[in-house]
Amino acid sequence: MRSLPRLEGDPGTVLGQAARLRALADRAEALRDTTLGLRAARWDGPAGVAFASRLAVLPPVLGEVARRLGGASDELRGLAGSLEDLQRRVLAAVLAHEAAWLEVEQWARRASAEPDETLRAAHRAAEREWARAGAAAATAHHVAMEEWRAVDARCAAALRALTLDSLADTTAYRLWHAGHDVLAAGVSVTAWGPLKPLSTLGAVGVAAMEVGFRVAWDEGEWSGIALESVLLVAGPASSTLRKAAAAQRLPLGRRLVRGAGESLLDGVSPRRILAEREAAKELADALAAERAAAVARVGSAAGRRLLDARLRVEQAVEQALRDDVRTLRRGTAEQRALVAGAWAVDGATRAGSVAAKVREARSTRAGEAGEVAR
Amino acid sequence: MSSFSVDPAEVLAVARAVEDAAAGLADLAAGSGDDRVTDGLPTGAAATALREVVGGWRRQQGALARSVAGLGDAARLAGSAYLAVESEVTGSMGGGG
Numbered sequence: 001m002r003s004l005p006r007l008e009g010d011p012g013t014v015l016g017q018a019a020r021l022r023a024l025a026d027r028a029e030a031l032r033d034t035t036l037g038l039r040a041a042r043w044d045g046p047a048g049v050a051f052a053s054r055l056a057v058l059p060p061v062l063g064e065v066a067r068r069l070g071g072a073s074d075e076l077r078g079l080a081g082s083l084e085d086l087q088r089r090v091l092a093a094v095l096a097h098e099a100a101w102l103e104v105e106q107w108a109r110r111a112s113a114e115p116d117e118t119l120r121a122a123h124r125a126a127e128r129e130w131a132r133a134g135a136a137a138a139t140a141h142h143v144a145m146e147e148w149r150a151v152d153a154r155c156a157a158a159l160r161a162l163t164l165d166s167l168a169d170t171t172a173y174r175l176w177h178a179g180h181d182v183l184a185a186g187v188s189v190t191a192w193g194p195l196k197p198l199s200t201l202g203a204v205g206v207a208a209m210e211v212g213f214r215v216a217w218d219e220g221e222w223s224g225i226a227l228e229s230v231l232l233v234a235g236p237a238s239s240t241l242r243k244a245a246a247a248q249r250l251p252l253g254r255r256l257v258r259g260a261g262e263s264l265l266d267g268v269s270p271r272r273i274l275a276e277r278e279a280a281k282e283l284a285d286a287l288a289a290e291r292a293a294a295v296a297r298v299g300s301a302a303g304r305r306l307l308d309a310r311l312r313v314e315q316a317v318e319q320a321l322r323d324d325v326r327t328l329r330r331g332t333a334e335q336r337a338l339v340a341g342a343w344a345v346d347g348a349t350r351a352g353s354v355a356a357k358v359r360e361a362r363s364t365r366a367g368e369a370g371e372v373a374r
Numbered sequence: 375m376s377s378f379s380v381d382p383a384e385v386l387a388v389a390r391a392v393e394d395a396a397a398g399l400a401d402l403a404a405g406s407g408d409d410r411v412t413d414g415l416p417t418g419a420a421a422t423a424l425r426e427v428v429g430g431w432r433r434q435q436g437a438l439a440r441s442v443a444g445l446g447d448a449a450r451l452a453g454s455a456y457l458a459v460e461s462e463v464t465g466s467m468g469g470g471g
Contacts, residue, residue: 013414031398156419
């Protein structure tokens with residue numbers, strides 16, 4: 001007897017999976033509503049704007065997640081219904097087919113054993129009748145299975161259509177990089193309510209925090225920032241931050257305020273830090289030229305002082321870099337942010353003090369040169 | 375040029391909400407990423423497509439959850455820093471308010 005295949009699957013389990021996906025979709029929907037509600041928070045500084053830009057990407061992403069999971073749930077529920085119906089029809093066809101062929105075999109045996117020609121002809125007629133019934137059952141089975149394949153293909157197409165959303169490879173990138181341009185914008189601190197004194201202190205804090213956030217968010221490679229700041233080390237504010245990073249326990253803002261002090265420049269921005277860095281590079285080059293001249297004229301007192309100063313700066317750079325690099329390689333996210341904040345403060349302050357020293361050294365040397373000339 | 379006005383408590387509340395969202399995303403990832411999603415389905419095109427639909431963005435879920443968690447961390451760091459700045463400033467003005 002030829003046995004027809006049954007339609008596998010368990011509609012009850014499929015319905016359970018549909019319910020599970022629906023629950024996940026509802027969860028994604030709730031998360032979307034939560035993130036939408038966060039827009040009301042008062043955080044209007046540049047960091048807040050950057051944060052909001054990043055956050056703004058979340059609701060649509062979560063909406064797409066909800067749509068995808070919810071859509072999959074609906075499709076599964078429909079599929080489970082069709083599966084149950086078609087399984088019933090396929091099973092009926094399989095059983096009818098089996099029964100028909102049992103009858104066919106039985107009537108065939110009877111016909112073979114029947115000596116009476118009339119009865120034998122009647123048995124053969126019954127055998128053919130059951131064979132037709134078996135063939136009809138096989139046809140019904142085929143039709144039901146074809147119907148299932150069509151339902152399966154339709155469902156697959158509908159499911160695949162759900163993937164045509166923006167949950168593609170760009171999602172993480174968009175979330176990661178949205179607001180990057182905002183971070184590069186200038187930072188301006190204006191007086192506002194109880195935070196008014198921040199117009200003096202806060203600018204440095206905000207600028208440093210922006211850089212800190214960039215590191216915390218892995219915005220670019222920290223080593224890039226390190227290279228930018230390599231010439232600018234060991235300011236009082238940044239050394240406090242570095243100590244905080246080393247101590248692993250001090251909040252960024254508190255140390256920033258204590259370390260930065262009122263003497264720091266107002267209106268510091270990442271762009272300003274960049275400009276200061278360029279200025280510092282020029283000064284460093286100038287220092288190197290001065291050093292070469294000093295080595296050539298090492299007999300002069302100004303030359304020796306410049307040489308000593310240059311060596312001290314280099315040693316400070318080396319030591320600070322060694323410590324910073326160690327922290328950046330092995331430290332926690334907060335430690336890295338603190339060190340980045342230190343660089344930011346350095347970038348805003350060291351150029352000015354180095355420039356003053358260089359001017360002073362040049363002036364001294366010019367004076368000595370003038371005396372020699374006389 | 376941007377103005378600067380912030381309520382540290384709100385920023386910290388945002389941080390908490392975002393951290394919750396990150397945890398929710400991680401739950402989503404854990405819930406939807408398993409192989410059980412096609413349980414009960416006959417082998418066929420729909421089962422394959424379902425794995426793609428539900429499991430396809432699983433590759434992103436880790437990065438997404440980490441991004442959101444990082445966002446929460448950043449907000450918490452910012453909230454704490456703003457709070458510290460504010461209390462420092464309040465203290466320097468004689469404290470109290």
